[in-house]
Amino acid sequence: MIYIALLLAGILLLIISVNSIRAKIAFVKNSERVEGRVSELKENVQDGDTLYQPVFEFTSIHHEKFLYVHHESSAPSSWSVGDRMPLIYPPGKPEEARPMTYFWLFNWIILLLGLGMALTITGLGYFLLLGYLNT
């Protein structure tokens, strides 16, 4: 029955996304958070176009300098040298730094949460409204 499948898939997505949000929040609470500053714009040539990828320099809480190369590149560059962004990494692992922004930490989880709610409503709606179709 397709509506049972939709309901179960929705509930499964809700469970996964809520657990992921809790895990991410625990990660943010226990992590080390520092400020990164764009030190250079790396040039990448793709299909004849030059894309600019920002490289962030940051100082760990143990006063060591590290670099974080952003996963995004664009043309024209969306970043300028000197721009700042908060970075986050697990305690003692600055080489695993990533942006401390909603998009990088939570966006896909919230997308799954929204999808889970939509599927749950569709599946649950069938069982709630079935009475009106049978009378």
Place this chain on the structure above:
Amino acid sequence: MFLMKFNPIFSLIAGCILLAVSLYKLKDTLEFLEKSDRAPGVVTRLEELSGGDTGTSYSPVFKIKTKDNQEFTYFHTSSTNPPSWDIGEQAMFVYDPRDPNSARMLTYFGVFSWTIVFMGFGVFLMTMAIGQYLLENYLQKRPLNS
């Protein structure tokens, strides 16, 4: 990077509008079901629809006989290839006795399709907006270590 530029205010407003429309449609449909009659319909022919790349698809045409022995035709809106219906197959329909053209197939999606689509999409957009607002605020309140 469409999702990066997702505006939570726009998303919240669009979600609220869709949810309001879906609740209005739900009330409208429940009222329609209360005052409507039900009658079986029989597939009398399969209409061939020629589509560009997908080739020919088939849409069932039902003959519905009302309580007072009036007959009317219902053209199903979806078409498939191969056809999902055979000639002679039956389905139950619901219609306003004063307006048989209002007939809808008596299935969950046949009756509540737009209500479900609007509600599901509205709740999806509202979840995205509220989630983004709450979690962005949460991140802004976490102080940096250096």
